[in-house]
Amino acid sequence: MAKKHKHEEHVNHEAWAIPYGDLVTLLLAFFVVMYSISSVNEGKYRVLSASMTAAFHGKPKSMTPIQVGAQPVSGSAMSLIDSIRPAAPASDLIPRSAAPGIPQTARSGMNPERVSSDDREARGRAMRELRALASAIEKAMAPLIDEKLIMVRRNEQWLEVEIRTDILFPSGVASITPSALAVLDELAAIFARFSNSIRVEGYTDDRPINTVVFPSNWELSAARAASVVRRFAEHGVAPDRLGIIGWGEQRPAASNDSAEGRNQNRRVLIVVLGSDRQERAISDPESGISNRLGSSSDDDVAMAIADAEAANAGVIENRTDAATATTEESAQAADNLQDDQHVVQQESGA
Template sequence: SATPGIPQMSRSGMNPERVATDEREARGRAMRELRALASAIETAMATLIEEKLIMVRRNEQWLEVEIRTDILFPSGVADIAPSAQVVLDELAAIFSRFNNSIRVEGYTDDRPINTVVFPSNWELSAARAASVVRRFAEHGVAPDRLGIIGWGEQRPAASNDSAEGRNQNRRVLIVVLGSDRHERTISDLANHVANPSDAISGEDTASTGSSSGTENTGEMEVSDDAPAAATEETAQAADNPVVQQESGT
């Protein structure tokens, strides 16, 4: 039986109360780091955020920086535009001051592409994500913190039926994890809908998709529900046995 005043131990030899306290403290540290990181990015990217070319969203598990490919890549290629290099270099300088893992995700619209270099949208989106990661690694971000995913035209943020919708779908997401235990999931990404007006409105809103309970100071807070981790392999194999293709992205 339990002895009054003596902390009880679990079967693993750990004090449950101590474990719970450590976890709360770890979550608090992760949230503070993400908040500081978001603040630094919002300050450095203020003009592009105002122009809705960059959106910053945050919850207690990760920080997401969305960049429209208009400012990153010429149409149909994965070489970073010279004008965008300074933007990525500024982000790299910020990221290099932190230790969080970073995943870069490339997306396209649904217009087909079929070239020797890019047989489909998956190759194009993955190559664009890799270009961003390589730039970060070349400018001070530790390579072992970096990873990529190429989603192709999967997980659209808007309808591809209009030019504006296709423009919203051509994007790169930089996902900074609060800790290695927190991963965004396929189900989260499937439901995610980018909403630039929510992301920078500076007001409390209820956002679309899987997002809820937003706190906007140049960022959007997302629901804390996060099931099992998505990996690059499951991400690229999950949905689409037939690869569709894109052009003009």
């Protein structure tokens, strides 16, 4: 019997390609998933989160926009005077909350001649409160003021208390030193007796900082201002009166080229506003708003208010004159048109 010949099997030298291809495919899928996770669209995520919250916890929040400013007036056509009257500036359309003790006067659409004497008295009272507040601070902080560690400045609209950070914070941190706590507590006791709004602004020099807590001077200045505000709130000052701003190395009070200049730039500025109408401009050390505790009488304020009312009254009178002139021109044009029509009729009859 003949022996069956066996078929010779060849060795497959490319068998490794199949598992290798599977491995590469899995790695590709893995990196695609990782990339998609790292680039999440925040807007879509918020929409998805809101829809899931509405589905599981109740009705969604209202997305209706809030109308800011005066609502549009419906009705008949506006008069000629209203048509030539310019639109109110944007600042007049934004309502502002009235400060305690200061009556709120409508800033748009109100005749300045109707400003009551009570409103003038309230403004004068606000000025007197700022003057009394400044006097109390200067009396309590007299030793530090003499050492140039605290400076007090005031005008008719706001009060500034500038404190060098040398007595408040160690270098590069926002924790108040134990020796400065008594100073802030004494200031808080004075502020608690009044109702003015308070804004604390933090400043640094231009030396960069890059730590885990403070990546830049922005965070450091804001944290220092927040530390002062928190101390005030803990010692009797209403939190709704307080606010903070961190300027970092921006708006220096002196040159950063010298050590003394950098020392002046490291400061905390406490701004006490006179009323809701007195919006303090952004602090500019070179503007020189006033000397320390510069005085101004209530008569000066009354004269300034009277001048403003007279100017506004002149504007209204000019607008009325312009409207009258426009009306007269329209009447004259109508008369001329009637004369022309009469002439045409006579010529047609002829």
